[in-house]
Amino acid sequence: MVQVVLPNDANPLGFILGGTVMHLIDIAGAIACHRHTRTLLVTAAVDDLQFLHSIKVGDLIILKARVTCAFTTSLEVQVDVFSEETLTGRRQMTSTAFLTFVAIDRAGEKVRVPPLLLEDDEDRRRCEEAHRRRELRLQKKHLRKSEV
Numbered sequence: 001m002v003q004v005v006l007p008n009d010a011n012p013l014g015f016i017l018g019g020t021v022m023h024l025i026d027i028a029g030a031i032a033c034h035r036h037t038r039t040l041l042v043t044a045a046v047d048d049l050q051f052l053h054s055i056k057v058g059d060l061i062i063l064k065a066r067v068t069c070a071f072t073t074s075l076e077v078q079v080d081v082f083s084e085e086t087l088t089g090r091r092q093m094t095s096t097a098f099l100t101f102v103a104i105d106r107a108g109e110k111v112r113v114p115p116l117l118l119e120d121d122e123d124r125r126r127c128e129e130a131h132r133r134r135e136l137r138l139q140k141k142h143l144r145k146s147e148v
């Protein structure tokens with residue numbers, strides 16, 4: 001997904017708002033997951049997010065989303081965010097986010113997601129790492145739930 005950063009998206013310093021980047025990450029991640037599952041989806045989790053560089057008005061924001069692993073009713077997607085200066089083409093990675101989406105039907109019931117075809121060692125490595133992140137995420141969720 002590519003978008004130009006407009007003044008409406010920016011803080012008084014002329015940099016894109018963190019919330020706008022988060023919104024775009026959610027959208028890019030959801031699109032990749034929709035194209036894999038062809039179901040309705042809800043966002044279940046967004047792993048901790050860092051903004052390594054600011055993106056200024058007039059720059060392009062580029063989001064690359066890739067489904068890393070499909071579980072049973074949920075799947076993980078990685079979204080890498082880049083800035084690109086329009087006049088020089090200089091590109092910097094500004095964030096990497098991992099999101100989990102859960103597939104649901106119109107009644108809100110969870111549905112199975114199709115398996116992800118892992119074509120090479122790199123795909124298999126990504127999926128193994130996603131399994132490890134999933135374990136940590138679910139542990140965190142249970143901890144949170146036990147606190148409330």
Ligand SMILES: CC(C)(COP(=O)(O)OP(=O)(O)OC[C@H]1O[C@@H](n2cnc3c(N)ncnc32)[C@H](O)[C@@H]1OP(=O)(O)O)[C@@H](O)C(=O)NCCC(=O)NCCS
Nearest residue numbers: 042043044045071072073074075100102110134137138141
């Ligand atoms: C996300 C949601 C569907 C999970 O429902 P639940 O009844 O707790 O789900 P379950 O424990 O049965 O888990 C269902 C799947 O979601 C995964 N999941 C649930 N919570 C998760 C979390 N916090 N992080 C990662 N995965 C999660 C489970 O691992 C499971 O995946 P699997 O079937 O692939 O193994 C439910 O909490 C919900 O609807 N939340 C609100 C979603 C929303 O409104 N999002 C918009 C932004 S607020």
